[in-house]
Amino acid sequence: MQVLHHVFVPKVWHSLLEPGYKLLGVIRNPFDHFTSVFNYFAVSVRISREFNVSNATAFDYFLKHPNVYFKYFAHDDGNFIFKNPLLFDFGYTEDSNVPLKRFLAYVKRRFAVVLVADYMDESLILLKRTLCWNMRDILIFSKNKSRWKNIADPSTMPKGEKLYQEREALYKKWSKEDIIFYDTFLQILRDRIAKEPFFQExxxxxxxxxxxxxxxxxxxxxxxxxxxxxxxxxxxxxxxxxxxxxxxxLHVLNYILKLQNKNNRTLQVLQGIRNSKFQWSDENQDAMGEFVKPDKKINLLKVSARNLKGKKYQLTKGQLLRKQSIGHVQEDRGN
Known part of the structure; x- marks a missing residue:
């Protein structure tokens, strides 16, 4: 199951998935993420208009007076800047009434791997080893990077510059819980990597x-x-x-749409099997994966989604034909 721009709400996930499920998450350096959001949604334009400051100094104005900004835009639907947005995405808010330390422990238990975008290569190798994937499964291209830059864009500054460090320090004072969350899971990533043999190789x-x-x-x-x-x-x-x-x-939205379409076709195939009214089509072949030549007939009504998992079949003329034994599926020999 994959989601995009989704806030983790345990109650919702518990209603959708079987008990004991594990999750994967991705985090990013909070200050770098903040600068990206600040520029993408042109927050500097709003600040310069409402507080009579120049567009070039709006970023520094916000970092020095974040509470003034939030008091002014507290109930504005067009506000895209939030305090501790990383924690918010993982389901934690100031109204949660849960100590941060306890919440961190919960995320550690629930998430099998938390990838760190700033160390994506290392995160992917750890993910590959955790899920027993192949290297082909973790090949990626960087996409959807912002191409818009201007002189007021703080993310264009080298990270070693004094001004960047001063700005980052101001942000850390304001969104300190996010920094704790990020540092915690960055350290977990480093600790797990240190225990992995031949990781650098x-x-x-x-x-x-x-x-x-x-x-x-x-x-x-x-x-x-x-x-x-x-x-x-x-x-x-x-x-x-x-x-x-x-x-x-593929753009991430197109890729997710492709996966959704494939899953929908698979569900249609399974539903057709249950109803014993399956119709052959190329789309069905694509949905079910690689098909093989038949050697035995089986009773369609005995086939379930659980039986089908990880097996290879050929479907033709309203019948499901198998190559290998599929556990408890009862054979139809005309009895």
Whole structure:
């Protein structure tokens, strides 16, 4: 299950998922995230208009007078700046009446991995090892980066500059709980990595493979001939082809839509099986994955979603045909 721009509300998730579920989360340096939001939603324009300050100094004005800003825009639907937005996304607010230390312990238990965007390569390797994935599963391209920059954009400043450090210090005073949350899970990431054998070696292999993938997918010609990534102690052999490139280039919204469509087709297939009125189509083949030649018939009414998980089938003429035994599914031999 994947969500986008979603606030974690345990009550909602408990109603949707089986008990004992685990989650994956992503966090980002709070100050860098703040500067991104500040610029994307043009908060400086609102500040300069309402408080009679220049657009170039609006960012510093906010950091020095955040409470003045919030008092003025407290009930404004157009306000996109919040205190401790990272904690808010994970379901914690000042009205939660839960000590922050206790909430941190809860997130540690509920989330299998919290990825850190500022250390995405390292996070992905840890995710791969935690979920027993292959290296091909964690290949990514950076997309949806803001291209808008101007002289007043604080995120363009080198992080070593004195002014950046002064601004970051002001932000940390105002949103200190977010800083605690971020530092806690950054340290957890580092501690887990320190316990992983040969982590740096796998990280180096991953970065080389990703660079090979990037160069291959950026080619204007020659995509018909795939590149083979040979097996190593860190990965199985796999190929980089134009189909992989197309998926990697997809915008996140388009990719989620693609997954939703695939899941919907799978549900339609399963519903057709339950109703014994399945109709063959190419979309069904795509939804169910790789199909194999039939060798035995089985009773359609005995097939359930649980039986189908991870198996390979061929569906034709209203019947589901199998290649391998599927546990407790009863065979139809005309009895």
């Amino acid at each position: 796998e990280l180096n292999v991953y970065r080389r493979v990703r660079e090979i993938t990037r160069k291959y997918c950026n080619k204007s010609v020659g995509l018909n001939k795939p590149v083979i990534i040979k097996a190593s102690v860190f990965n199985e052999q796999f190929k980089i082809d134009k189909y992989l490139c197309n998926r990697l280039r």
